[in-house]
Amino acid sequence: MWAVTFGAIFALCAAAPALAAPWVDSVVSIELRPKVQVDQTSVRLGDIAYLTSRDLVALRRLMALPIGSAPRPGSPVAIDRDTIVRWVEARGAAQVKVEGSPAVQWSGASETLIESAAQDLSGEAVISAAQAALQNWLGQRSVRAQVQPVSTARDLVLPAGQPVLRVRPIADQAQPSRRMLVWVEAWVNDRFVRSTAVTFEVNAWAQATVATAPMAGGAQIDGVVLRGATETREVDLTTVQGGRAMRIEGVAGAGEESPVGAQRLRKQLKPGEILTDAHLQATPSVTRGNWAQLLARSGDVSVESRVEVLQDGRPGQVIRVKVPGSSGEVLARVTGPGRVEVQP
Template identity: 35%
Template sequence: MKCSRRSTTWRGSAAAALAAALCLLAQAAVAQDAPARDTAVRAAIRGAVLSRIGVDGEVRIEDLLLRARDGAEDAGQMVATPEPGARLGRPSRFSLSLKGTAGQPSTALGYATATVFVTATCARAARPIAAGAVLGDADIVEGMGDAGEVPLQRLPSAGELVGGRARRALQEGELLLPALVSAPRLVQSGDPVTIRLRADGVEVETRGIATQSGGPGDTVRVVNAGSRRALTARVVGPGEVEVIR
């Protein structure tokens, strides 16, 4: 009977030791995964921010808080989507998902909150501008700098703003955003336009007529002058559009 008690005690001690070892291994695995997951999330947020502002720049991410399940340590597989109301320089929330493969839908992973700062080439008011004034070259100065606490949206270039109209009075040095300056109409309905189509490294150019007006990046309808075929295109310059395939 004594032998039996010793055997039972040994088995209990061995089981406890095994459980403790497994727990330590699990904790070590989580600790190893954490840096990879953090790197993947930061890369996804950085990509989302650069895509949203439309220009290259330096992205600094602070106060990252992750609320997501395990998965997608590969930075190339994780996608971050800014939620409505996201702003630079303030805590913002990003939905996280895993890219689908072979036609499969993406998989939701959770979300992350972070404060994102961007240093990029920005267009600012070169001097005080009255409400309703049409902006010229002398009204805009462009240079590298901190974008500040602004909505996470496209940062227009100086060239895109020339000809736009100030929606309100602007102060010298103020960042020029679409909410402050109405975009100039680079294409007017009824005007002739140059239509470009790029496919497989080949560019084809033809003439057409715009049936809608639009500013930089807007989607408009145009009609090919030769075939009379209606096309959907993106405004890329004054009187120039690129067919969207």
């Protein structure tokens, strides 16, 4: 509990409309209450005191005077009477006298304790919401998963109203890991109040391609290679490092189209190592050391010839090629598998 200074109250209320003096035609009695509980976001003079007067207009205006924002639930604020008196005087009310007496007469508590109406939301509800969201996220990436909370969520002290828990979405590009943090937001009456995090220990299993024999970097991923060097087995995704575990569906036989498309290994794959997207890269349309068909255009005339490829390249890239029998190099743009072109 802490006391609010006059300066803080005046700053909070500086935006309130100025009240022209004289305020009253009769005496206003203000009796400060020792303790109040508010269920709105702002506090007015009428919330912390009993006011009486025959002047209803002045009475309503005084009751509506803002004191400031309501304190956070569970953190009451104490305001002493002298601070309130000085503030009301600064608004001009005490400068008026009615029949020789001050226009405002004070009584009641010397200090008012203000607290916000609150409710407790159990930590178990927070954990349950976070766990359900994490299980759903894992269910889209694995065949089975185990989730165990390792942190204790405290009960949340929230303002009065309709509470709703909202779990922050887990990023689609994130990967299952042994420890995962899930953030839960508490809202009351469609207004954000606070957030808290829950930590879980996670295991999640899925079918993935695992190397059974060494595979060199640069190797083309095709049916023959896969059949002889990999197998599909269930792995714990939380143990996969450096990328997203891959499962290559269906192995093509000799002469059949590869089920994985035009891909090759970016780096070596060792026996027992799980194939991930970090191991794969798209196979270039033209490959260094191979031959490509070069199309040269000049106006309406086009000439095709065979050239040696000096750089890997994908459609749209400009690479170096060499014409047989020539000592020089030519820059050509890759247009498709095994094809490049030059233009004047």
